[in-house]
Amino acid sequence: MWLITHASGLAHDTGQMHPENIQRLRAIERALAAPEFNGLTRVDAERADQSAIARVHDGDYIERILAAVPSSGQTHIDGDTAVSPGSGEAALRAAGAACQAVDAVISGATNRAFCAMRPPGHHAEPNRAMGFCLFNNIAVGAAHARAAHALERVAIVDFDVHHGNGTQAMVAGQSGYFYGSSHQSPLFPGTGQRREGIPGNLCNVPLADGTGSDEFRQRFRDEIMAEVDAFEPQLILISAGFDAHRRDPLAGLELDEADFTWVTEEIVAAAKRHCNGRVVATLEGGYDLEALAASAAAHVRALMS
Numbered sequence: 001m002w003l004i005t006h007a008s009g010l011a012h013d014t015g016q017m018h019p020e021n022i023q024r025l026r027a028i029e030r031a032l033a034a035p036e037f038n039g040l041t042r043v044d045a046e047r048a049d050q051s052a053i054a055r056v057h058d059g060d061y062i063e064r065i066l067a068a069v070p071s072s073g074q075t076h077i078d079g080d081t082a083v084s085p086g087s088g089e090a091a092l093r094a095a096g097a098a099c100q101a102v103d104a105v106i107s108g109a110t111n112r113a114f115c116a117m118r119p120p121g122h123h124a125e126p127n128r129a130m131g132f133c134l135f136n137n138i139a140v141g142a143a144h145a146r147a148a149h150a151l152e153r154v155a156i157v158d159f160d161v162h163h164g165n166g167t168q169a170m171v172a173g174q175s176g177y178f179y180g181s182s183h184q185s186p187l188f189p190g191t192g193q194r195r196e197g198i199p200g201n202l203c204n205v206p207l208a209d210g211t212g213s214d215e216f217r218q219r220f221r222d223e224i225m226a227e228v229d230a231f232e233p234q235l236i237l238i239s240a241g242f243d244a245h246r247r248d249p250l251a252g253l254e255l256d257e258a259d260f261t262w263v264t265e266e267i268v269a270a271a272k273r274h275c276n277g278r279v280v281a282t283l284e285g286g287y288d289l290e291a292l293a294a295s296a297a298a299h300v301r302a303l304m305s
Contacts, residue, residue, distance in 0.1 A: 002042075002114070020132040081130060114283075120285060158284070211254065217259065268303065
C-alpha cells in the first residue's frame with residue numbers, strides 16, 4: 001500500500017489558531033511512523049497539471065486561486081479559508097497526489113493508497129474556495145480516473161462530518177460517477193439533504209447531532225454501501241475526514257476509531273467485490289489532534305489489511 005505525502009503540506013500555513021493547521025499533518029505523520037506501518041511504500045506527491053484540475057474547476061478560478069497566494073504573510077480567500085506563500089504548491093500537490101494514487105492503483109503498482117495531504121478539498125466548488133479547501137482533490141482524482149484511464153464507473157464515498165458540497169456539485173447528474181456522503185445535519189455547509197439524492201448518482205445520509213456508532217453503521221451500510229454495490233464501481237475513492245469523532249471540536253457526532261476501522265473495512269470489502277480491491281483515500285477533516293492521529297492510523301491499518 002502507498003502512503004503519499006509531501007513536505008509542501010507543512011508550508012501551507014493557515015495560522016496556529018486555525019483549525020486546519022500544520023499540526024494536523026504532523027500528528028498523522030507521527031502516528032504513521034509506528035513500526036506497524038513500516039510496510040507502507042512512502043511516496044512524494046507529484047504536482048497536478050492544471051489541465052487535470054480544469055476537468056472539475058473553471059480555468060479562471062484556478063488562476064485566481066494561484067494568483068491569490070501572497071509572497072509573505074497570510075491572505076484569506078474567505079472567512080474560513082486562508083493561504084500563505086506555500087499554499088499554491090501545497091494545493092497543486094494535494095490534487096496531484098489524488099491523480100498519482102489513481103494511476104498507481106489502476107496500473108497495479110499498489111491496490112490501495114492514502115494521500116496524507118493538505119489543504120483538504122471536498123468543499124471546493126467549480127468556481128469557489130470554501131471550508132478550508134482550494135482545489136477539490138477527490139473530484140480531480142475521480143475525473144482523472146475517467147479521462148486518463150477510461151473508467152466508466154467511479155464511486156466516491158465521504159464520511160467526513162461535513163457534507164462535501166463541492167464534490168456533489170461536480171458529479172451531480174454526471175454519468176459514470178456515484179457520490180455517497182454521511183454527515184451531520186444541520187451543520188456547515190448546509191447542503192446534503194436526502195432530497196438532493198439522485199438514484200445511482202448521489203446518496204446523502206444526514207445524521208443528527210449526537211448520532212453514535214449503531215445508527216451510523218446501519219445507515220452507512222444500508223444506504224450508501226447498498227448503492228455502491230448496485231453501482232458496481234471500477235474504482236472507489238474515499239474522502240477520509242475524521243471529524244465525526246466524538247472528541248472533535250467542530251461537530252457533534254459520537255464516533256471513534258473503531259467506527260473508522262469498520263467503515264474502511266466495509267469500503268475495502270466492496271472494492272474487493274467490484275474492482276480488485278482498488279481504493280484511493282484522501283485526507284479531509286479532523287481537528288482534535290489526538291483523535292485525528294488515532295483515527296487516521298485506524299483507517300490506514302484497515303486499508304493495509
